Amino acid sequence: MIVIPAVDLRDGACVQLVGGEYAEERVRLEDPLAVAREWARLGFRRLHVVDLDAATGRGSNASAVAEIVRHGGVDLVQAGGGVRDEAAVERLIDAGAGAVVVGTRALEDPDWLREMAEHYPHQLVLAADVRERRIVTRGWQHTLPRVVTDVLEELHDVPLAAVMVTAVHLEGQMRGTDLPLMEDVAEAAHVPVFASGGVSSAGDLRALADRGVAGAIVGMALYTGALDPRAIIEEFHED
Template identity: 55%
Template structure:
């Protein structure tokens, strides 16, 4: 399993929020390139970049994303946040993103997802953001009314890069992961699973690894020093 530092973008800065709430920002790094350099120095080679402003329709950090990807050619970047049209998917891939994360439109418009996945096979990562068991959309602000199980079934036959499953109810709280949810997703989906939300300890990472998760996004615990970045990278950077 690979550990993947999160670089969440808000107003041009790298931030960490609790539960995705703009009112609960706990960490801010003014220059996201500084955050990227910090995690690269520890030995991480994969990064998860999210445009929070685009996800909520409050603006864009497209220029920052372009700078991040250009600064580290050869590394692995998954990029998402407000990606709701095929042109943006193409632009991100052409700009160097290894995979592009799509969430809201993927859940709401399966025909569009089928089209974009067929155009870019193995390059689209679908975000299934879950609060409790309900899939949520639009930057985690709206409930879809759908349980995670049938949503996973919708995606099963598509040529995706994988699924990014975020336990929103765990996000940023440093209280551990929703291991039962991640086990269920791994068992139900034919696609590789990347887990996010609540990673706090090396034991969390080891448990996700044992459950069959192929990647784990880490945010708050790294930025606050709760997790030893060097120790994580030694065990899970590759």
Template identity: 55%
Template sequence: MIAIPAIDLREGACVQLVGGSYDAERVRVNDPLDALKKWRGLGFKTFHVVDLDAALGKGSNLEVISRLLTYEPGLTFTVGGGVRDTARVEAVLASGASFVVVGTRAIEDTAWLSDVALRFPGKVVVAADVKGREVVTRGWTAGSARDVSDVLSVLEPLPLGGLLVTAVHKEGQMGGVDLPLMQEVVRSSRHRIYASGGVTTLEDLRALAEAGAHGAVIGMALYTGKLDAASVAREFA
């Protein structure tokens, strides 16, 4: 399993939000490139970039994303946030992203998701953001009234690059992961599973690795120093 630092973009800065709430910003790094350089210097090679402004229709951080993706050849980036049409999928991949993450429209419009997955096989990662067991959309502000197991069954036949499953109810709170959820998702899907939400300790990472997760996205615990980044990089980068 690989550990993946999160670089969440808001108003041109790298931020960490508690529970995904815009009113609960806890960490801000004014230049996101500084965050990338720090994690890269410790040995991380894969990064998860999210345009929070685009996800909520509040703007775009495309210029910042371009700077991150062109910083150093050979790094792996998953990029998402507000990717809701085919042109944006194509643009993100053309800009140098290894994978494009689609959430809201992927959940709401299966026909469109099938089309882009077939057009870009192995390059599209679907974000299934889970609150309790309900999959939520639109920057975690809207419920879908769909259980995560139902969503997984629909996604199963598609040629995806993976599933990014975020336990929204654990996000940014540094209280540990929702291990039963992640275990269930790994068991239920043939796709690579990237786990997110609540990673706080090396034991959390080891448990996710044992459960069969392909990757774990880490945010708040790295940025606050709660989790020793050098130790994580040695074991999971």
């Protein structure tokens, strides 16, 4: 299993939110490119970059995303946030993103997801944000009437790069991961699964690995120093 630092963008800064709530911003670093370069310097080879403002319709951090993709110093950036049409997918790929993260439109319009995946095979990461196993979209503001495992089972023939499942109810709280959820997701998915939300220790990461999870997106625990990045890279490195 690999660990991927999260670089969440809001108002031009790198932030970490608690529980997916904008009012609960715990970390704010004003230079996202410097943050990305520091993760690269420490040895991480992949970043997960999300434009939170675009995801919630509050604005855009497109220039910051492009800077990180082009100059962040890592091998691969998977980037997203508000990607709801083919033009947005193309912009990120043209900018150099190794994978594009799609969420709201992809989950609300499965035909669009299938079409985009066929146009860009193995370049899309489907981001499913989950509360109590139900998918939430539009920046965690809208709940779909379906559970995540049912959705993933229906996507078995769609050529995705990966599926990222975020336990939004645990996001940024460092109270441990939703292991039953992630184990069921790993069994239901037919592509690699990235887990996000609640990671607080190396033990959490080992437990995810034991349940078949391919990668973990980690934010708060890295930014607050709860996890030693060098030790994490040594144990959970990308070959």
